[in-house]
Amino acid sequence: MNPYLAKILRVNKCAVHVKIDFERIAGLAKEMAPQDMQIPSWDFWPFPEDEQFADFIFWASAINFCFTDFTTGRSYEVEYPQGTINKGAYAMFASFRKAMDVGVPVLCAEYWETVSLNEFSGLFAGNYTDKTVMQWRHECLRRNAVILSRYYDGKVENIFKAGEYRCFNGGGGFVELLGAFPAFSDWAIYDVHGKNPTFLGFYKKAMLMAMIYQGRALSKNGETLPLLNGQEHLMLPADYRVPQALQHLGILKYSEELTEDIARGRFILSGEKREIEIRAQSVHAAHRLIAEINEIRTVRGLAMVTVLEVDYFLWKMGRTVTGKHHYTKTINY
Numbered sequence: 001m002n003p004y005l006a007k008i009l010r011v012n013k014c015a016v017h018v019k020i021d022f023e024r025i026a027g028l029a030k031e032m033a034p035q036d037m038q039i040p041s042w043d044f045w046p047f048p049e050d051e052q053f054a055d056f057i058f059w060a061s062a063i064n065f066c067f068t069d070f071t072t073g074r075s076y077e078v079e080y081p082q083g084t085i086n087k088g089a090y091a092m093f094a095s096f097r098k099a100m101d102v103g104v105p106v107l108c109a110e111y112w113e114t115v116s117l118n119e120f121s122g123l124f125a126g127n128y129t130d131k132t133v134m135q136w137r138h139e140c141l142r143r144n145a146v147i148l149s150r151y152y153d154g155k156v157e158n159i160f161k162a163g164e165y166r167c168f169n170g171g172g173g174f175v176e177l178l179g180a181f182p183a184f185s186d187w188a189i190y191d192v193h194g195k196n197p198t199f200l201g202f203y204k205k206a207m208l209m210a211m212i213y214q215g216r217a218l219s220k221n222g223e224t225l226p227l228l229n230g231q232e233h234l235m236l237p238a239d240y241r242v243p244q245a246l247q248h249l250g251i252l253k254y255s256e257e258l259t260e261d262i263a264r265g266r267f268i269l270s271g272e273k274r275e276i277e278i279r280a281q282s283v284h285a286a287h288r289l290i291a292e293i294n295e296i297r298t299v300r301g302l303a304m305v306t307v308l309e310v311d312y313f314l315w316k317m318g319r320t321v322t323g324k325h326h327y328t329k330t331i332n333y
Contacts, residue, residue: 004201029292041219046097112145140183236286238279239333241318
């Protein structure tokens with residue numbers, strides 16, 4: 001079972017800045033339940049062949065954060081191949097692929113243990129100008145490489161094996177092991193009852209890596225990539241875009257103060273109460289939405305859905321919503 005979800009769900013009882021409209025969730029569930037929601041296969045460019053896939057998404061997921069330049073409001077962009085503009089996370093994926101195509105060993109722990117910031121910046125230049133975030137990305141890769149080499153013989157597949165291909169396993173599942181890496185650690189302290197600070201584990205990048213891997217493995221029926229066990233226990237990877245979609249749908253209701261700060265592009269600090277509530281309430285809303293969709297689908301004899309389908313649905317919507325998402329400078333998402 002997911003050891004993080006129960007505590008996150010408790011935030012709803014005392015949330016001040018972000019409320020959930022459960023009636024709207026019920027209405028949306030009725031709309032979504034009959035739909036043929038897809039799990040993305042991730043079997044397209046710039047992702048590599050199956051034998052390199054797990055390594056690729058491990059290193060790429062480590063730096064899958066903060067793709068908006070909060071000064072200009074522009075998304076990170078990379079042109080590769082020539083004439084093709086990739087944006088956001090796909091710009092980062094394209095940068096990895098470009099480096100691979102010219103022989104840079106970006107899937108090797110040994111490389112990231114010693115690579116300089118200048119070399120890293122050259123590989124991932126694009127139009128992103130925030131030097132602090134570039135330094136964070138470089139450090140995330142370096143520190144992950146040290147842990148991978150020390151405890152897993154430098155091989156990503158050994159993390160899967162150590163977790164017995166289970167998402168959660170009493171602290172020793174794949175997601176839990178991944179969360180011990182510096183770049184994947186993602187938690188906050190929230191005062192749930194006004195006098196009882198509580199540890200909340202979001203582990204967005206770890207959840208997302210498991211979901212991306214499982215999508216590819218499912219597309220191959222587990223023949224070339226072993227399937228993870230327990231995908232139904234994964235929870236929403238709480239980022240910028242999904243909360244934006246949930247607010248657009250009328251599911252998340254922000255306070256007047258928070259709404260104004262987001263609209264004006266003011267920073268919401270990582271770890272402050274408002275930021276934690278945005279993430280926790282997004283996880284809660286998605287959890288409830290999935291449950292209500294499945295209740296309807298069960299009655300109709302349809303296959304159950306998990307966060308793999310629902311997150312992709314919401315994430316795609318978030319990319320089309322106009323206006324600003326909340327601005328939080330963090331390595332977590």
